[in-house]
Amino acid sequence: MNIINELEQALDYMEKNLLTPITHEDVAKYLYMSNYHFHRTFSLIAGISPTEYIRKRRLSLAGQEIVGSSLKIIDLSEKYCYETPESFSKAFTRFHGISPSKARKIGNNLQIYTPLRIKLSLEGGNGLEYRIEEREPFTLITKKKSFNNEVISEENNTEIPDFWKECGVNKVFNQIEKYAKHPDLYGVCAPISKESTTFDYGIGMLYAGNDIPSDLDIWHVKSTLWAVFKCIGTEPDCVAETWNKIFTEFLPTSKYTMLDDSDFELYSENLEADCFCEIWIPVKKNN
Known part of the structure; x- marks a missing residue:
């Protein structure tokens, strides 16, 4: 079960540090794993790379925050660890299907990407030789x-x-x-x-x-x-x-x-x- 515990620790660390400029390399260091081993383990079990997971969680939170707000795009881009407002706007639009300026208005559809959770369930029963x-x-x-x-x-x-x-x-x-x-x-x-x-x-x-x-x-x-x-x-x-x-x-x-x-x-x-x-x-x- 060590691999499950490590994944839980990784998810917890990423969730707590979404507003800091962490990368999957930082998570690997936190777990005392090599970048390669962590990246492969997380990707195969979670079905998504750690880099992509962090990106989607940040953009999901940014979408929730921008609705009805008067926050400047430059402030949001900095808060969610993007180097420029332009790169944030492009990523936001790709993820939500709508630009940040339009997302401010009430009534638009946005995407939400919920945190991954480890859930043990009754599955399997298959043989693996x-x-x-x-x-x-x-x-x-x-x-x-x-x-x-x-x-x-x-x-x-x-x-x-x-x-x-x-x-x-x-x-x-x-x-x-x-x-x-x-x-x-x-x-x-x-x-x-x-x-x-x-x-x-x-x-x-x-x-x-x-x-x-x-x-x-x-x-x-x-x-x-x-x-x-x-x-x-x-x-x-x-x-x-x-x-x-x-x-x-x-x-x-x-x-x-x-x-x-x-x-x-x-x-x-x-x-x-x-x-x-x-x-x-x-x-x-x-x-």
């Missing part, structure tokens, strides 16, 4: 790239799939295999640091130990206890679906906590025919 594995630390030879944390919660974002396609077109897989001891492919990701707004993602194979060219990187995977999940299906969509189940079904109810460290997807010819890949997340068992 997993296994716990112990594995010695290992090293990958990878083609690595940095991505903004936001890509994990942006709907229809294709930056990481595009990276895979780019590597295929440029024959990177063939290049990596020259320095690998096994052809299984890994899609591995990890936050750079707690304060970073980006995360590293690498495509690689098990490293054989030879000298490597400058355009490839060594990636050390340290964790030794893993929860492993099969992505059942033939299309890449099953990977996102499995990640969603991990964060909404497994982590909130299991006796394991996900560690803020490298996790990976394993693509292997030895997997079952209906298994697109496996997701390996580093965990520790709760006391």
